[in-house]
Amino acid sequence: MSLKNKKILLGVTGGISIYKVCDLVSRLIKKGAILEIIMTEAATKLVSPLVFETMGRCKVYTDMFHEGHHEEVEHIELPKRADAFLIAPASGNTMAKIAHGIADNLLTSAALAYDRDIIFAVAMNTNMLNNLSTQDNIKILKDRKHKFIESNVGILACNTIGDGRLAEPVEIVEYMEDYFTKKDLIGKKILVTAGPTRERIDPVRYLSNDSSGKMGYSIAKAAKARGASVTLITGPVKLDKPNGIDIEEIESTEDMFNAVGKYFDNTDALIMAAAPSDYRARNINSNKIKKEDTDKFEIDFIENKDIVKYFGNNKNKQIVIGFAAETTNLIDNAKSKLKRKNLDYIVANDVTKKGAGFNVDTNIVSVISKDEIVDYPIMDKTEIADKILDLLVD
Ligand SMILES: Cc1cc2nc3c(=O)[nH]c(=O)nc-3n(C[C@H](O)[C@H](O)[C@H](O)COP(=O)(O)O)c2cc1C
Numbered sequence: 001m002s003l004k005n006k007k008i009l010l011g012v013t014g015g016i017s018i019y020k021v022c023d024l025v026s027r028l029i030k031k032g033a034i035l036e037i038i039m040t041e042a043a044t045k046l047v048s049p050l051v052f053e054t055m056g057r058c059k060v061y062t063d064m065f066h067e068g069h070h071e072e073v074e075h076i077e078l079p080k081r082a083d084a085f086l087i088a089p090a091s092g093n094t095m096a097k098i099a100h101g102i103a104d105n106l107l108t109s110a111a112l113a114y115d116r117d118i119i120f121a122v123a124m125n126t127n128m129l130n131n132l133s134t135q136d137n138i139k140i141l142k143d144r145k146h147k148f149i150e151s152n153v154g155i156l157a158c159n160t161i162g163d164g165r166l167a168e169p170v171e172i173v174e175y176m177e178d179y180f181t182k183k184d185l186i187g188k189k190i191l192v193t194a195g196p197t198r199e200r201i202d203p204v205r206y207l208s209n210d211s212s213g214k215m216g217y218s219i220a221k222a223a224k225a226r227g228a229s230v231t232l233i234t235g236p237v238k239l240d241k242p243n244g245i246d247i248e249e250i251e252s253t254e255d256m257f258n259a260v261g262k263y264f265d266n267t268d269a270l271i272m273a274a275a276p277s278d279y280r281a282r283n284i285n286s287n288k289i290k291k292e293d294t295d296k297f298e299i300d301f302i303e304n305k306d307i308v309k310y311f312g313n314n315k316n317k318q319i320v321i322g323f324a325a326e327t328t329n330l331i332d333n334a335k336s337k338l339k340r341k342n343l344d345y346i347v348a349n350d351v352t353k354k355g356a357g358f359n360v361d362t363n364i365v366s367v368i369s370k371d372e373i374v375d376y377p378i379m380d381k382t383e384i385a386d387k388i389l390d391l392l393v394d
Pocket of ligand 1: 012013014015017040043089090092094123125
């Protein structure tokens with residue numbers, strides 16, 4: 001799912017949405033992609049190549065017949081060394097030329113020399129898009145297995161509303177991540193839990209914890225991207241709901257236990273990245289507890305069901321992976337949890353370490369099984385998600 005060190009040849013044509021491509025370039029670089037950029041002459045009239053050179057930290061090629069050194073034949077070598085060839089925005093003109101094998105500039109010549117599928121992020125005025133010529137050209141390109149990041153409907157630069165808006169940079173980045181993702185979890189059913197639970201005390205108060213849900217959501221998204229069919233059982237979090245994933249929103253540990261129970265038999269792997277509360281109030285006040293009603297406020301807590309222990313000890317075919325967020329004796333505590341709860345793996349992290357634990361985008365984990373301990377350096381939670389999912393690949 002990572003774009004790290006992926007070499008992307010980016011073709012930029014003369015569409016007004018080129019301004020969004022400046023943002024796209026910045027996002028691709030932040031994700032670790034290595035860019036080479038070809039701009040058409042029309043593109044250079046809208047935005048200076050210097051902008052792309054600076055944002056893309058790379059050389060921008062604009063001309064096949066430029067003066068100066070020709071150490072390599074650029075329209076042949078640029079596509080040859082690319083891991084992917086993306087054209088954004090893809091103008092009607094450039095798509096027409098590529099569909100018909102016309103190679104009259106560096107971009108279209110590179111396209112003719114590219115022997116794999118090109119990705120077109122289409123953008124143009126609605127009438128230009130709906131024109132039968134454009135539609136025929138898109139069909140020709142699709143029939144040849146080229147890929148399309150379809151345009152969105154919205155307000156266009158020509159002040160009309162319709163289809164033809166370039167997909168948002170974030171959508172294009174997601175598409176590129178998906179493009180590079182190996183689909184090695186096709187056919188697997190994966191159940192993921194995420195976030196905290198809330199244990200009510202009265203109608204307006206609850207006991208909870210700092211879990212942000214980021215780890216579980218990252219795992220669910222990565223599993224879906226790798227082809228798994230994913231169900232995410234989530235406590236209350238402030239994260240966007242991922243597309244293409246079945247989601248059950250729950251509140252308490254009891255709710256989470258019941259939701260896991262509903263899917264468990266039909267699951268290949270349960271990944272318990274949630275932080276369910278171990279205790280709940282014995283009695284939930286039906287009305288808000290008032291300061292005036294008591295001079296001493298005490299809550300009697302009782303233990304919740306241990307979800308991961310229950311399902312670890314009731315598994316048949318499932319791989320069960322738990323998490324151990326510890327503040328002391330990380331490895332010893334995690335090993336004992338692995339055994340007690342009959343888990344296949346436990347992902348242990350010391351939440352006191354900088355860059356680890358709740359509410360940050362990174363974590364420092366050790367993955368422990370009964371045979372070995374694998375320590376990882378600080379990594380983005382999305383990268384950790386992939387390391388965890390690698391455990392499920394046959
Ligand atoms: C301000 C402006 C905005 C344009 N926006 C688009 C566009 O969004 N999509 C498109 O296909 N053409 C657009 N065009 C027309 C193209 O620039 C024109 O067809 C050009 O020949 C494309 O050349 P290229 O494909 O080599 O970049 C625009 C032209 C201008 C002047």
